[in-house]
Amino acid sequence: MSRSFHHLESDHQIKATIRGLQDEQERVQKKTFTNWINSYLSRLDPPEEITELFEEIKDGLMLLKLLHQLSGENLVGESVKRLTSSRIHSLNNIEKALNFLRSKEIKLVNINGTDIADGKPTIVLGLIWIIILFYQIEEHTQVFIAQHALSASMSSLDTEGANSASSSRGTSPPPEKRRAVNAQGAKSKLSAKKALLKWTQKTLKSNKNITDFGKSWRDGIAFNTLVHSVRPDLVDLAQLRHNSNIVNLDSAFLLAEKHLKIPKLLDPQDVDVEKPDERSIMTYVAEFLKNYPNMGEPKVPGQSSHNLEDMMAEENYIYNSLLGWLEESEAYITDLLIKSIFKDREEEFERYQQFREERKNKREMLQIIITKYEAKVSVTFTEERVTTITNKWEKVTQETKHWLRKIDTNLPGQLGHIGAWLNDAEELLNQPITTDGSHDDTADLIQRTLDEHKKFFADVDVVVHDFQQIRRAGVCGGEKISENILSELDTRLLEVAKSAKLRMVKLEYEELKYRLLAFLVLAEGKLKTWTVKYGRLESVEILYNNYMEFVYDKKFFELYEDTYAKVQVAAENYMRQDMQEDERQTVRKFTTDVKIQFRNLSVEIHSMQAMLEEVLDYWRRYTNSVEQMIQWLDSAEPMISQPEDVQSEFFHDLNHWHDIHIAMNDAGNFLIDTSEDSVALDLKQQLLLLNGRW
Numbered sequence: 001m002s003r004s005f006h007h008l009e010s011d012h013q014i015k016a017t018i019r020g021l022q023d024e025q026e027r028v029q030k031k032t033f034t035n036w037i038n039s040y041l042s043r044l045d046p047p048e049e050i051t052e053l054f055e056e057i058k059d060g061l062m063l064l065k066l067l068h069q070l071s072g073e074n075l076v077g078e079s080v081k082r083l084t085s086s087r088i089h090s091l092n093n094i095e096k097a098l099n100f101l102r103s104k105e106i107k108l109v110n111i112n113g114t115d116i117a118d119g120k121p122t123i124v125l126g127l128i129w130i131i132i133l134f135y136q137i138e139e140h141t142q143v144f145i146a147q148h149a150l151s152a153s154m155s156s157l158d159t160e161g162a163n164s165a166s167s168s169r170g171t172s173p174p175p176e177k178r179r180a181v182n183a184q185g186a187k188s189k190l191s192a193k194k195a196l197l198k199w200t201q202k203t204l205k206s207n208k209n210i211t212d213f214g215k216s217w218r219d220g221i222a223f224n225t226l227v228h229s230v231r232p233d234l235v236d237l238a239q240l241r242h243n244s245n246i247v248n249l250d251s252a253f254l255l256a257e258k259h260l261k262i263p264k265l266l267d268p269q270d271v272d273v274e275k276p277d278e279r280s281i282m283t284y285v286a287e288f289l290k291n292y293p294n295m296g297e298p299k300v301p302g303q304s305s306h307n308l309e310d311m312m313a314e315e316n317y318i319y320n321s322l323l324g325w326l327e328e329s330e331a332y333i334t335d336l337l338i339k340s341i342f343k344d345r346e347e348e349f350e351r352y353q354q355f356r357e358e359r360k361n362k363r364e365m366l367q368i369i370i371t372k373y374e375a376k377v378s379v380t381f382t383e384e385r386v387t388t389i390t391n392k393w394e395k396v397t398q399e400t401k402h403w404l405r406k407i408d409t410n411l412p413g414q415l416g417h418i419g420a421w422l423n424d425a426e427e428l429l430n431q432p433i434t435t436d437g438s439h440d441d442t443a444d445l446i447q448r449t450l451d452e453h454k455k456f457f458a459d460v461d462v463v464v465h466d467f468q469q470i471r472r473a474g475v476c477g478g479e480k481i482s483e484n485i486l487s488e489l490d491t492r493l494l495e496v497a498k499s500a501k502l503r504m505v506k507l508e509y510e511e512l513k514y515r516l517l518a519f520l521v522l523a524e525g526k527l528k529t530w531t532v533k534y535g536r537l538e539s540v541e542i543l544y545n546n547y548m549e550f551v552y553d554k555k556f557f558e559l560y561e562d563t564y565a566k567v568q569v570a571a572e573n574y575m576r577q578d579m580q581e582d583e584r585q586t587v588r589k590f591t592t593d594v595k596i597q598f599r600n601l602s603v604e605i606h607s608m609q610a611m612l613e614e615v616l617d618y619w620r621r622y623t624n625s626v627e628q629m630i631q632w633l634d635s636a637e638p639m640i641s642q643p644e645d646v647q648s649e650f651f652h653d654l655n656h657w658h659d660i661h662i663a664m665n666d667a668g669n670f671l672i673d674t675s676e677d678s679v680a681l682d683l684k685q686q687l688l689l690l691n692g693r694w
Contacts (some may be wrong), residue, residue, distance in 0.1 A: 025277050028270045030054070032280035037062070039263040040069040053120040053128075060093025063116075067097055070135040074342065075100060088531050090117050090613070091604055097596075106134050107589060113600050129279055133192055137286045140293060141195035142375075153250060154693045196282060197288055203229050213281040218272055220248025226285070227255050230292050234259055239437055244587055245272040262287045312587045315380040318391065322365045326392040329355070333399040337406060346482045349407055353488075359400065398683075401427075408645075411485075413477025418467050422489065424494045430501055433510055438517035450507040464493055504575050509570040509587070516567050516594060519560045523601055526550055530608045533676040537619040544612045560598065567591065605677050615674055622667035625660050626690065632657055633693045661694055 008552045034053045041048040050056040057063055064075040072454055075096065094113040100110060108130065115123040158469040193213070200210050204225050210216045217223060221240045234255050240248055249268035256262035265284045270277070311666075335341070342348035366389065372378040374385045408419025433449065435442045470476045471486045530547055534540050571591050574582050585607060668687045672680045 019659070024273075026125065028277040029129075030124050030266070032265050032271065032277070032283055033132070035263060036132065036283055037066055037128070038474075039265070040066055043069055052123055052262070054121055057124055058117050058119050059096055060095075060116070064093055066131070067100055070131070071100075072098075081588060083683055087117060088607065089606060091600070092528075092531065095597075095600065101134075102593060103133070103388065104134065108593065110594075112596050114603065122159070132279075132283050132286075136283060136290065137196055138192040140286060140289045141199065175247055193282065196286060198290065200226075200285060203288075213278045213285065214276050214621065217281050218276055219245045220252055220268070220271070221248075223252035223256070224248055226288050227252055227260065230260055230288075231255075241652065250551070256288075260288075260291065262563070272616060285479065293384040304609060309449050312379050315378060318365050318368060319380065319385060322362055322369070323389060324391065325358075325362055325579055326389070326396050329359075329396050329643035330399060331391070333403050337399070337402060346409070346484065347408065349482075349485050349488075352403060352407060355400070359396070361661040366390075408489075410481045411476070411481070414466060415470055415476040415481065415489075416468075418463055418493075419489070421463055422496065422541075425456070425460075425500070426492070429499045430452070433507065435514075439514045439521055443518060445513035446507055446511040446514065450504070453500070453504055453507060457504070459517055461499060462496055464497060467493055492568040494687070496655050498578070502579070505570075505574050509567070509574040512563065512567045512570045513590065516560075516563050519556075519599065520564060520594070520598060521600075522562075523556070527601070527604055527608065530612065534615055534671075535622060535676055535679055537616070540612065540615050540619060544616060547608060547612055551609070564598070567594075615671075618667045618670045618674075621663060621673055626666065628660055629657075629664055633690070664690070 030053055037053070038049050041050065041062070048062075048065070050062060067073075068075045091113045094116045097107060098111070098113060098116075104503050108127075111123055111127050111130075116127065161302060181430055197210065197213070200222075201576055204222065219240075220243075221237075224235045225237065228237060233500070235252075243251075248270045249266075249271050253266060253268065255266045257264045262284075265287070266280060270280070284563055336348075342351065367377075369381050369389060370387060373381040374384075405420070405423045408423055409416050411419050433446060436445045467489065470481070471490060474480060474483075474486070526547075530543055568591060575587055636650070639647055642650075665687065668683050672683050675683065
């Protein structure tokens with residue numbers, strides 16, 4: 001029993017220790033995140049500041065103002081008064097902020113408006129961290145990631161063509177094999193945390209061994225080294241080893257704030273601990289990345305050569321080589337579409353295959369140009385030049401498709417018909433799923449697209465069967481067909497059949513998805529009409545009847561649940577197809593997010609019934625008490641001039657009328673708070689008059 005007791009006591013101590021660490025982490029994050037938010041709210045006119053994060057986030061206004069400062073987009077929240085419906089207005093503001101974040105494809109897992117409105121610490125801190133991660137860290141690490149990828153690509157170009165580049169400034173032919181650079185691909189390989197750590201390591205170089213955003217920063221040397229990377233004159237690195245942690249930390253934070261305009265988000269005492277808070281340190285370090293992204297870099301980032309002239313030559317070499325190839329290709333294909341320049345179809349098809357491979361290699365050059373331009377790490381790739389090269393590329397792409405259609409449709413007999421069908425199928429499959437206006441309109445458009453898709457591919461099995469017969473024979477229309485051509489057609493037909501099934505399943509999912517979104521928009525629109533400042537009794541009764549009809553008569557919740565169930569089935573079917581994992585995650589995220597969004601929305605819609613009934617009840621109480629008071633006052637006022645015994649008899653139940661007077665004022669004040677301005681003014685004037693008479 002003794003051992004058991006000590007075991008329980010040990011467990012209790014461990015839990016207490018963990019709880020203490022969690023409380024400390026929450027305290028530090030709250031302080032850091034508050035400082036970070038204030039660094040943006042201070043830019044408002046007039047400047048604003050918060051002191052109690054968990055309280056001041058509850059109405060959603062601070063959240064909207066913060067997102068406005070971060071995004072530059074106009075987000076206006078509703079003013080919140082201290083009245084019965086204030087929570088609904090607060091939830092509207094919060095939901096508007098959360099929907100804005102979702103529109104940026106930001107994942108909001110286990111975060112809902114009610115928890116934010118309740119000021120739950122873990123949820124609030126989680127939301128602010130997501131915002132910091134997106135706007136403070138990811139946004140500024142993207143350029144670094146792109147530069148990192150481009151640097152590797154340009155190094156590859158340097159290695160493969162160094163001799164020719166140095167001798168003739170881009171007049172020699174380009175190497176045929178290059179590694180394609182894709183900023184999005186690079187981004188997916190490096191998380192924001194890893195990218196920030198990589199940037200930090202690159203910036204600090206050999207001055208400090210940084211392996212994390214925790215203990216590596218405790219002694220303050222890393223923070224001082226960041227300051228030194230921007231302003232070497234401010235920090236004596238040799239002296240840091242002789243200082244205490246607190247002295248180093250305090251010095252770094254003060255120097256960064258005074259000379260580098262880096263806000264003091266951290267306190268030395270919060271960093272000089274056994275386990276510094278990782279998120280707080282990442283938030284602070286990201287301020288350096290945001291303000292000084294190219295610390296320790298050559299003047300032109302993203303380039304393996306340190307010479308500006310060499311970089312310009314390399315970029316011009318890539319651009320001019322690609323432009324020349326595109327112009328030659330356009331003229332070549334235009335000519336062959338008109339003339340017959342090949343001795344037979346086999347020769348033409350082989351030339352087409354060679355050209356397709358050339359185009360594939362040239363695409364890598366185009367990707368380098370676009371990626372460097374979008375990442376703003378180019379010297380010569382201007383908007384005009386990028387527009388010119390992309391337009392040329394698109395034109396050659398279309399001409400290449402025309403060339404392939406010519407080859408396919410000119411095949412003999414039935415094979416020519418199959419070739420024409422195959423080109424039409426590939427063109428149809430390449431058409432994007434378009435959106436048009438409202439969610440309902442988009443769903444209708446997708447439904448029409450789905451009907452066209454099913455109609456076109458209804459005979460896909462027949463086409464494949466006919467082709468397989470021709471392939472086995474090796475002959476069509478009395479002409480022997482080369483295995484090279486037949487093999488290519490076979491591969492394309494199999495890909496079309498596979499892609500057609502995937503597209504059909506996707507269209508079915510997308511149509512239902514937009515039907516579901518239309519339900520949400522309809523519900524949100526209705527909710528807005530019910531949460532406005534109210535009019536007189538008659539207009540509130542109309543709103544209430546509208547609410548009851550929408551929710552109960554039209555069975556809104558039942559219809560939504562039915563549609564959501566269909567979306568889930570379609571989503572599961574879609575996710576079972578062969579697709580990219582990120583697409584599968586997007587579908588899974590949508591079904592999860594929309595479930596949470598509707599759960600929050602349904603709570604608000606259900607609460608509106610009680611709110612409308614309460615307003616109606618107050619209107620009826622007010623109307624009834626006013627009628628009684630007017631009738632009584634009309635009788636009471638003449639009594640003032642009557643003899644005392646007559647007055648005593650009339651006013652014997654004055655306490656009863658006192659209660660009615662109080663009830664009238666209570667109901668009137670509630671209605672003043674909840675009614676639109678013109679109605680509220682009339683109520684104030686009526687109460688003022690009646691209270692004066694009373």
